[in-house]
Amino acid sequence: MYAKKITEFFDANGISFGDIIKVEADGISEEGELMPSTEANAENIIILKLKNGYNAGIDFDKAKITRIGKGIPAHEFPKAASMVKEGMPKISLIYTGGTIGSKLDYKTGGVHMLLKPEELLYEVPELSGVADIHVEPLSSISSEDMSYIEWQKIAERVYEAKKSGFRGAVITIGTDTMHYASAALSFMLAGIEMPVVLTGAQRSSDRGSSDAFMNLYCSAVLAAKSDIGEVGICMHKSSSDSECGFIRGTKVRKMHTSRRDAFRPINNNYIASVSSDGTIKYGESEYVRAGKNSANKLLSGFESKVALVKAYPNSDPGIIDYYVGKGYKGIIIEGTGLGHTPVSTEHEGYSWLPNIKRAVDKGVIVGMTSQCLYGRVNPSVYRNLRLLSSAGVIYCEDMTPETAYVKLGWLLGNYKREEASKMLAENLVGEISGRSLYEDFLV
């Protein structure tokens, strides 16, 4: 709470929370949005949210305060319907939450989801020149809270859009688990043969450095104009605003906590790039072309009793029994190197081998991936790997741990155990490359 003299000053000068104000004190001048006071014992400190996203605190008694502009409240935005242009490619914009739709939260001073879909279109008027965009608000869920239930809802919406004659779909979604979602949608929508583009933002749209608008624009261009018939992620390709890249949904990973070009192809390369003027360039990677696949079925089952566990030095193999005891039907191991777990019998209770054997004997599907992320697991190079392989572990080729986890959950949600087991190491939607792409390291 601000001191009474401050709230009186605000009232007298027509200043509300969220307004852009200028504060000058001690020779420093800062501009930003006026925040409520949240700190105890600091009722004289004016809190400003700067353009770079940081808060600044300035002593009211020493400051000269000028109101520069009004914060735009949500209700003042035009309706999204007015952005719809007849005769242009029809695309569906499915809004699920995440930073791309977030603004600062005046209650906590953190970032909170506030922006409505029509506000997004208001912020990017270029979108109206690209496509006839139909906004479908689906949820407002943080990336960390996304589960297979949301993936299923999104898949259903995209499937309905395809059936209704839409040319493509853009899904705005939180970035942290976006690559899990893109893998899930790749499998659930196998054979969809239209561009299904997931996008988001690393910087919220109230920050000057936000990537939200360009990501949304490039994604809409891909959905409206590309001949891509796959699910993938479209985000910044470099830290500049020059172009965005489209990466296959099963071969992608968030590789940086905060850079705008955090999403990277793993064991693959970019399928396409979109420059800021809307030009699409296709890369060297093969992809499925858009088409009119009428045989496409929605297969959105998902078995939630699948776990992803990491093997590492001193790790406890009892974790396998824990999941088996809870009735889990599948376990993906993030092994070391070419796909190892500890197997030594020198340290008591240290080998994972007996635990894995017990799980496999009980019908649990155990898949192996590598925590290296890049490269391919291989059960035939080392003796210890052969031991694991003969215990019934399925080596998941060059899939990331995350993609293998999502794939196994999807397989067990839609197929019988034996089929799922067989399909895990088979390529279904481009998630397994036929050869090791050594040149595609750290792209």
Next chain:
Amino acid sequence: MYAKKITEFFDANGISFGDIIKVEADGISEEGELMPSTEANAENIIILKLKNGYNAGIDFDKAKITRIGKGIPAHEFPKAASMVKEGMPKISLIYTGGTIGSKLDYKTGGVHMLLKPEELLYEVPELSGVADIHVEPLSSISSEDMSYIEWQKIAERVYEAKKSGFRGAVITIGTDTMHYASAALSFMLAGIEMPVVLTGAQRSSDRGSSDAFMNLYCSAVLAAKSDIGEVGICMHKSSSDSECGFIRGTKVRKMHTSRRDAFRPINNNYIASVSSDGTIKYGESEYVRAGKNSANKLLSGFESKVALVKAYPNSDPGIIDYYVGKGYKGIIIEGTGLGHTPVSTEHEGYSWLPNIKRAVDKGVIVGMTSQCLYGRVNPSVYRNLRLLSSAGVIYCEDMTPETAYVKLGWLLGNYKREEASKMLAENLVGEISGRSLYEDFLV
């Protein structure tokens, strides 16, 4: 087993397993080491281990077989003692196992540890011009079976070497968990002020493309001639044989299952490079200089009841209770993005928050890292992160999950709980960078 006519042919022509032979058939000519027959129902197929490491099978009845050279048995190598040169910089070569000391196993056809330390020196005669190398065979353990017990033994040997006046140490070790070991040694040997260089090989030393010899040579150069006073990893810097790079032991990760340049700095850059002619070039990254630190103590305690768990969509928060129930004293979470776990209360039993709170209340130290690997966790950007932070989760800055895991095990093995908790997010040996190095992404 080969057919009787084949073994008779081998005997008549003085050919033994391991000999280099040439096999010509159907216009194809292959050279490689003769392997025993391991396949059932294929007693007429000659198995060759080719230079690229793959096996070839050729029908004996159609083949012309010529013996080219003899495989060198281990006992024919000269003793390592003869390579010692008085008056040169004295370094310790601690041999622990791994691919760098592995040759193919005639029993299984896989790769198995066979090479003795003196064989390594025989293979790299250049080493005798670099340093007075004292070989210390410590163990012959596969990378996946390394535990804190081996790390402690290595630390003791290095510490003894420093006390005995050695200038530096090279440790040959399996690559898969090398970065866990380098982190452990960085903490255990804090303040050692001499070059402690871990190295290994991605291709076994019986393969033409092996990186074993150059890695060993460059590591010996660093130990004998560099002014680096830290623990780090020296491996190929690119896929060519032009140079090796030295990376801080706490800021490094194996990022590819099989490339020779698989080891990469994470949230840092190379400290130095060594070219194939032995020239050392120092990079832009700061490092501790070698010195005569007499205050250096060996702190090799390690608490094995520390776990590394991954949080992901649909993940089971019960995993926290599992470890708490087993008496674990620390848990490092590999969260999503800036350091998230699911916290939604919409899906029953889905939020990790109550489980984390219970663990912290019981005195378990819970640390947060990011599965993005690159970047830095940050508890203050999003509301859900603030919830986790206020539950007592310690945000581990820009440490990799692996380094944070090793650090917490080391802290709890040497300090009281309160001290360990405080030190987890403090920089001790360069494991935490003072600022985000955005430019050091995917180096």
